[in-house]
Amino acid sequence: MQTVTPLWVGSRGTIKDYPGFSAAQDASAIHKAIKGAGTDEKALISIFTGRSNLQRQMIAKEYQTAFGKELKDDLKSDLSGNFERVMVSLLMQPALFDAKQLKKSMKGSGTDEQALIEILASRNNKQMKEIAHTYYKACGKNLSDDISSDSTGDFRKALLILAEGRRDENSKVDVQLAKKDAQVLYNAGEKKWGTDEDAFVQILCLRSVPHLKLTFGEYKNICKKSIEDSIASEMSGHLEDLLLAVVKCVNNTPAFFAERLHKALKGAGTDEFTLTRIMVCRSEIDMLDIRTEYKKLSGYSLYSSIKSDTSGDYEATLLKLCGGED
Structure with missing residues (x-):
């Protein structure tokens, strides 16, 4: 099983390794929570948002060993809607999560260019190379080939450069x-x-x-x-959106994600796909800084925005990933 590397962990995350962690105890508690007469959602939320991604990978492995079934499959059969989506997302290794999001953004008749832009503009070379490797293993196709067939012109050229992880990473500036x-x-x-x-x-x-x-x-x-x-x-168009995203990530990556979250939460309907993706993928990297930037941008806390725009177990999970009210 692939595991999380420091590549996907930052010092400004809200989710950390759980001290005194026991994969066997957590796997047993999760099995009990989803296999009884009713689902104990609180127990699931407590474990999934109280453990790092690496620890969740270990729980999933232990769960399969102990109970002979994939934890992901049991979650999918027992949960539904946005709560199911965020729980399954938390169970994925980060590179696989990104790979699946990229595949989804290019699947079918229409392309979700904004999701494609968000991921490719904000990941570094090493992350992109791991994502591309995982994409091929999970999807059986090259990420670059799918991007090439799903986009055109200078927009495609820019996406491919980013997807191939070709940015110069020399710290010295001429x-x-x-x-x-x-x-x-x-x-x-x-x-x-x-x-x-x-x-x-x-x-x-x-x-x-x-x-x-x-x-x-x-x-x-x-x-x-x-x-x-x-x-x-x-x-204009998607090239403008991509290059602006690149500039924003160069200048201040947490501010870029705060802006994306603000757009996802404001307006007539909540964009749960974007909300889930960002809360899951940034919770161990820079969520504390995203919270700060969100408050600067909107005037109110990310925590309060999530409370007013989501509900139920999905809301409870996101609030835990948020880590508190700023």
């Missing part, structure tokens, strides 16, 4: 090159009639994060506009 890149971006957009989208794709998707931060500052000195404003005025 100041002169950053200034040159800023000028290239200005010449490719604001300074000319029409836009050279390829120049934006090559720089934003291949340069290192520290390099891009410096480039964005140099760009503002030259253009007197932020790179975000220029992208918004020079481009």
Whole structure:
């Protein structure tokens, strides 16, 4: 069984390893919670949100050994709706969870470009390589091939660069090159009639994060506009959305996810798919920082937003992943 690596764990998560952990005890408690006359949802929530992903992987393995069945299958047969979805999601190894989300975003007649953008813009090279490897094992196809057949033009080119994990990760920054890149971006957009989208794709998707931060500052000195404003005025459609997501993740990844959560929670209906995905995948990485950014953005806490927009066992699970009210 694949296990979580430090690649998927950060110091600003709300979910940590449970001290005094026993996979056998937890597996037995879960079996009791779902195999009795009625389901003990509180017990499930307590265990699933009180253990790290690595510990959940160990529980699932122990459950199969002890009871001869896949824990995921028993959950699916006993639960339903959003609560089932979040519980099963918490049981998945992070790279598999992302791979399944990517597959789902490209499945069928329509593509969920926003989910595709969210994942590819926010993962680093090592994470993307693990996701691509897991995608092939789980889906029997190459991630790059599916992206190629599901997208077109510069949008496809940018997605493929990100999916293949080709970003420079050198921590040293060449100041002169950053200034040159800023000028290239200005010449490719604001300074000319029409836009050279390829120049934006090559720089934003291949340069290192520290390099891009410096480039964005140099760009503002030259253009007197932020790179975000220029992208918004020079481009449109999914390419604009992707490049803006890349810029936001370079500048402040928790703020990017806070914005995504705010969109998922506000309005006439809640986007439970986005809400579940972000709460699950960021709970061990940077949920504390996302909470802070969410409050800056909206004026109220993520905890209170979840309480007002969700209900039942699904709400209780998300509130545990949130970790408290800021």
